[in-house]
Amino acid sequence: MRIAFTGDSHRFYDELNAFTQAVNSKNFEQAIDLVIHVGDLADFGLPLQYQWGNNILKQLEIPYFVVVGNHDLVGNGLSAYKEMFGTIDLSFIYRGIKFIFLNTNSREFNFDGSVPNLKWLNNEIQPSPDFTFAIVIFHVPPGDADFDTVLESDFEEILSLHNNVIFTAHGHLHGYEYYRPYSDSIPYVNVYGVENNKFNLIKIIGHDFMVETHSF
Template identity: 40%
Template sequence: MKASYLLLFFCISIFSCKNLEYSPSQILDKDSYKNINASNLERLGDGSQDDTVRFIVTGDTQRSYDETIKFYRKVNSIPEVDFVIVAGDVTEFGTLKEMQWLARELNNLTVPYVTVIGNHDLTMRGRDVFKRMYGELNYSFNYGGVKFICHDTNSREYQFSGNVPNIPWLRKQLQPEVGISNYVAISHVPPISDDFDEKLVKDYAAAFDETPGFLISFHGHTHNFEEFKLDNSNIPYVITSAMGKREFLLAEIINTKLSFEQISF
């Protein structure tokens, strides 16, 4: 009789909680965030009245929960920041709980933030979790006359298929647009990494080089700050340090000129 009651309780739980999952690899629960990037971009607006674009680039927040608290407190103390970009590896294992923990802390920022996907975010069912919580893996937005192109460069996670990064999509995003003077790219894996599809490096760099007004490409992944240029390219590539190293980049675009500085916290 006792076993029958337990079975009945289990069945009722399943059918009455159809929006919940019970699995280490679940992609949602009753407290799940949804479409954070889109919501924050709506909040951000287009910056049409803003002649200075001031933003922060950080990355690799995985396993850095205490540092993330210190991070948002530091960012909130800096005046006139427009938004924050997290350059991938929000998580270590691509799990819902990790993404929720980080989102809960980053939601304490007083300015909007968006993320790009990292290679660790693609493990397990991380791709599905990320898409539901944050949105598309390739997207762009315009702010203050600058187009920010956020995209997936985690080639190894796709077995170097030749489709990641998506060069045709990038080229389409880089087409001239009314009201856009400059372009900035943000992704996780930099083109000097073994995790980036080497067959695509030349076309990737050419897409940026051939775009008038292209300013810079920001990345994460290596956990160390680095500036570099690819062969026969004038485009600067910059890797931001990891959250765990308590450092981020504060970038500023004024009159089509970009500058940035490393900030410790």
């Protein structure tokens, strides 16, 4: 499986368009299966900004998914996101892997203890006959000032509980980094923001993966 990751497009519409054209060009050794945008499709949560960004992504010739970012939630952004993409916490199973999209934008919910929704995450990550491994995608990473520090330890514990998370992917910081912040050794991939004219292509083989960087 091959997934193209981008994010933090804000008002970088030219760069987002160039990304979609690069993915559609099919100039890769193998076909890309999915595109995942790790949040901040909009800059100020404005419905018009959602439309502008999504109209560009709609040019993609393969399925794409957008996790909610902190800028997406400014003003009436939560309503705009739900109208365009549905629930802010969602999951699906594809080729035996569960993809879990989690809202981690704690600041936009006043650090009230509800975000991230750890009860939902714990339920979603539990193994079942339908999937073997999981990938968790969110916008704000743990350890960031916008992530609820009270929930960080429990978040880490849930991810490591079943030893089935291949990796996590996030945005918010705009640059690329591959790191393992906790003793559980789960890899975290901070993917390139689109303004860098680069994106990360992640190849998944069984429970292993590798990260490539492509320029456009």
